[in-house]
Amino acid sequence: MKCISPISLCFLLCLCAFQSVSSQNAITPPRGWNSYDSFSWIISEEEYLQNANIVSQKLLVHGYEYAVVDFLWYRSLKGEKNSIGFDVIDEWGRMLPDPERWSSSRGGRGFSDVAKKVHNMSLKFGIHLMAGISTQAFNNNTPILDTITGQPYMESGRVWYAKDIGLPSRACKWMDKGFMAINTTTGAGKAFLRSIYELYASWGVDFVKLDCVFGEDLDLGEITTVSEILNGFRNPIVFSLSPGVNATPQMAKRVISLVNIYRVTKDDWDKWPAILSHFNVSRDFSASNLIGAKGLKGSSWPDLDMLPFGWITDPDAHEGPHRFTNLTQDEQRTQMTLWCMAKSPIMYGGDLRNIDQQTYDLITNPTLLEINSFSSKNQEFPHITTLHDVKMEGYNVTKLQFTYSMALTECIDPKASGWFSEKHNQSLERICYKNPKQDQEEPFCVNKRELQMASLNQRYIQSAHMWELKSNGTLVNGDSGLCATVEYLLAEGYPNGIRSWIATGRTGEIYVAFFNLNSEKATISANIVDLAIVDPSRRKLRLCEGTETWSRTIIKTNDTFSAEVASHGSALFVLHCH
Numbered sequence: 001m002k003c004i005s006p007i008s009l010c011f012l013l014c015l016c017a018f019q020s021v022s023s024q025n026a027i028t029p030p031r032g033w034n035s036y037d038s039f040s041w042i043i044s045e046e047e048y049l050q051n052a053n054i055v056s057q058k059l060l061v062h063g064y065e066y067a068v069v070d071f072l073w074y075r076s077l078k079g080e081k082n083s084i085g086f087d088v089i090d091e092w093g094r095m096l097p098d099p100e101r102w103s104s105s106r107g108g109r110g111f112s113d114v115a116k117k118v119h120n121m122s123l124k125f126g127i128h129l130m131a132g133i134s135t136q137a138f139n140n141n142t143p144i145l146d147t148i149t150g151q152p153y154m155e156s157g158r159v160w161y162a163k164d165i166g167l168p169s170r171a172c173k174w175m176d177k178g179f180m181a182i183n184t185t186t187g188a189g190k191a192f193l194r195s196i197y198e199l200y201a202s203w204g205v206d207f208v209k210l211d212c213v214f215g216e217d218l219d220l221g222e223i224t225t226v227s228e229i230l231n232g233f234r235n236p237i238v239f240s241l242s243p244g245v246n247a248t249p250q251m252a253k254r255v256i257s258l259v260n261i262y263r264v265t266k267d268d269w270d271k272w273p274a275i276l277s278h279f280n281v282s283r284d285f286s287a288s289n290l291i292g293a294k295g296l297k298g299s300s301w302p303d304l305d306m307l308p309f310g311w312i313t314d315p316d317a318h319e320g321p322h323r324f325t326n327l328t329q330d331e332q333r334t335q336m337t338l339w340c341m342a343k344s345p346i347m348y349g350g351d352l353r354n355i356d357q358q359t360y361d362l363i364t365n366p367t368l369l370e371i372n373s374f375s376s377k378n379q380e381f382p383h384i385t386t387l388h389d390v391k392m393e394g395y396n397v398t399k400l401q402f403t404y405s406m407a408l409t410e411c412i413d414p415k416a417s418g419w420f421s422e423k424h425n426q427s428l429e430r431i432c433y434k435n436p437k438q439d440q441e442e443p444f445c446v447n448k449r450e451l452q453m454a455s456l457n458q459r460y461i462q463s464a465h466m467w468e469l470k471s472n473g474t475l476v477n478g479d480s481g482l483c484a485t486v487e488y489l490l491a492e493g494y495p496n497g498i499r500s501w502i503a504t505g506r507t508g509e510i511y512v513a514f515f516n517l518n519s520e521k522a523t524i525s526a527n528i529v530d531l532a533i534v535d536p537s538r539r540k541l542r543l544c545e546g547t548e549t550w551s552r553t554i555i556k557t558n559d560t561f562s563a564e565v566a567s568h569g570s571a572l573f574v575l576h577c578h
């Protein structure tokens with residue numbers, strides 16, 4: 001190759017770049033559909049293929065490429081979630097699809113035909129697995145297959161069986177009758193896992209969700225062994241972990257390089273408190289730089305769990321979808337926005353045969369999906385202000401900044417001193433607080449008249465009738481004998497019930513999401529100078545222009561921007577700033 005024109009050079013480079021990316025796992029947060037929220041464990045081949053077909057027709061163009069069968073696909077419908085003796089297991093202790101529900105699996109074909117159909121839809125095929133070995137295989141003491149010889153696994157002159165590797169004392173906490181951990185330090189334990197994953201890879205599996213192996217059930221031995229096996233396969237398999245209840249960044253650091261996805265919360269269902277519980281955990285994982293860390297043959301992503309929108313079933317049900325999600329439209333937007341700002345894998349959970357337009361529009365929102373795949377520097381954004389209408393008796397104090405909040409404390413508390421009086425003129429005297437230890441821009445002030453006459457609403461202090469400013473800078477409340485102090489909610493980053501995230505996009509745009517977790521609407525605002533935290537190299541930002549996604553409001557500001565955000569709702573700004 002002597003002479004390359006600029007165009008063909010670019011073509012070659014682009015092609016190489018594309019190939020190297022496509023041969024890697026989970027370079028962006030994986031996106032797809034999972035059967036659990038809508039079918040629990042009872043899904044049939046027909047129902048699965050119908051859903052996969054819709055993923056292919058309507059969602060693939062939006063990046064949804066995995067179609068995942070969730071748990072117990074090997075269990076007869078005669079069984080229950082935690083029953084024993086109803087699983088279809090081969091002579092080597094490996095789970096096979098229940099032929100009553102998966103008719104194409106008959107004759108030892110496993111999921112081969114389903115995987116072929118899914119691949120023919122240009123999708124990738126995923127299955128859920130439980131860590132360790134099934135109790136049923138353990139009780140039957142099935143031999144372990146050595147895939148190198150095709151014979152039972154031999155070591156130290158004897159054949160090894162399920163009872164040589166199963167650890168009944170370490171049953172899965174949430175399915176204690178079903179599965180137990182195995183001893184992965186033994187050659188037979190490793191051979192058993194190899195025999196499982198080689199079988200499933202031969203069916204054409206592209207994605208495994210391994211459950212009961214992270215969080216409270218952390219089993220580093222199993223995760224490491226499975227990761228090594230998958231790493232040795234020619235075709236990449238996305239490796240996803242599920243926890244028992246929750247996981248911490250410290251725990252995650254031990255597995256990120258071994259996997260592609262790891263769940264960081266318990267199962268998410270369609271209840272507002274479940275959404276709330278994801279704010280701190282996603283903040284903590286982003287603050288630990290874990291979003292998009294190096295993973296197995298690619299990247300790894302903290303997983304906030306499926307989206308229980310649209311037509312779904314109930315947790316642990318023994319039946320398929322029968323109801324619409326209980327989340328309001330605002331709550332669903334909040335969930336989708338947080339998931340995308342935190343770059344969680346996006347796995348839709350509803351039955352696609354019955355998806356409504358509103359849900360479809362939300363899960364295919366181009367701004368959110370762009371953020372989910374391609375944004376960077378994603379983090380919680382503490383620099384926000386809430387404007388509350390604070391009611392005082394006889395006064396209308398509107399748009400009082402809720403960045404500080406008065407509270408009562410013991411008078412010997414050092415935080416109680418810092419009060420002083422400030423005279424403007426004859427009629428206006430203000431009482432102000434400035435804690436010398438805190439680097440605060442402006443003192444917190446309240447007009448003396450208001451302080452003495454007003455009974456402040458509960459966000460401030462209940463009783464504010466009698467106040468005395470002492471010479472040591474304390475402000476004593478006559479009713480309680482306690483002293484006033486001021487809490488700097490902004491400094492702590494959490495003005496009550498308000499959260500915000502920030503990220504930057506592929507072409508330098510800045511994304512800011514406001515979340516109102518309160519049960520009342522709130523006006524939330526931010527100052528554009530603070531947006532530089534996503535790019536400290538930029539000089540002070542002078543002008544931002546853009547749009548708020550849900551209201552389509554046009555923003556153009558050299559100062560602050562704000563939105564009135566409904567209870568449980570969100571605002572999402574896409575800003576171009578300079």
Ligand SMILES: *[C@@H]1O[C@H](CO)[C@@H](O)[C@H](O)[C@H]1NC(C)=O
Nearest residue numbers: 113116117118119120121122
């Ligand atoms: C693949 O899909 C096409 C229709 O899209 C169909 O004609 C063909 O038979 C399918 N092939 C297999 C192997 O399922």
Ligand SMILES: *[C@@H]1O[C@H](CO)[C@@H](O)[C@H](O)[C@H]1NC(C)=O
Nearest residue numbers: 166167182183184185186187
């Ligand atoms: C696992 O197997 C190793 C090697 O045989 C043994 O030393 C160890 O005690 C076993 N661990 C458990 C928990 O049984």
Ligand SMILES: *[C@@H]1O[C@H](CO)[C@@H](O)[C@H](O)[C@H]1NC(C)=O
Nearest residue numbers: 276277279280281492493494
């Ligand atoms: C979330 O984090 C904030 C700030 O660290 C803390 O005050 C709050 O208690 C946390 N909430 C939960 C539910 O852990």
Ligand SMILES: *[C@@H]1O[C@H](CO)[C@@H](O)[C@H](O)[C@H]1NC(C)=O
Nearest residue numbers: 269270271313314315325326
């Ligand atoms: C959903 O809402 C209905 C009616 O409000 C309620 O009966 C049901 O328990 C809720 N389901 C869940 C899973 O929260």
Ligand SMILES: *[C@@H]1O[C@H](CO)[C@@H](O)[C@H](O)[C@H]1NC(C)=O
Nearest residue numbers: 391392393394395396397398
């Ligand atoms: C407070 O506002 C309400 C309506 O916004 C008004 O009717 C009322 O007179 C105001 N009160 C005072 C003390 O200004």
Ligand SMILES: *[C@@H]1O[C@H](CO)[C@@H](O)[C@H](O)[C@H]1NC(C)=O
Nearest residue numbers: 411412413414417470472474
């Ligand atoms: C301030 O003085 C009062 C007495 O006037 C005392 O009770 C209180 O402990 C003092 N507080 C501080 C922080 O010095």
Ligand SMILES: *[C@@H]1O[C@H](CO)[C@@H](O)[C@H](O)[C@H]1NC(C)=O
Nearest residue numbers: 423424425426427428429447
């Ligand atoms: C005192 O100052 C306040 C605020 O600066 C102003 O609104 C008020 O009119 C002034 N009063 C007098 C008597 O000058």
Ligand SMILES: *[C@@H]1O[C@H](CO)[C@@H](O)[C@H](O)[C@H]1NC(C)=O
Nearest residue numbers: 529541542543557558559560
């Ligand atoms: C914003 O622009 C207005 C009008 O052009 C100007 O008066 C104001 O000082 C500017 N504010 C900032 C923070 O630059």
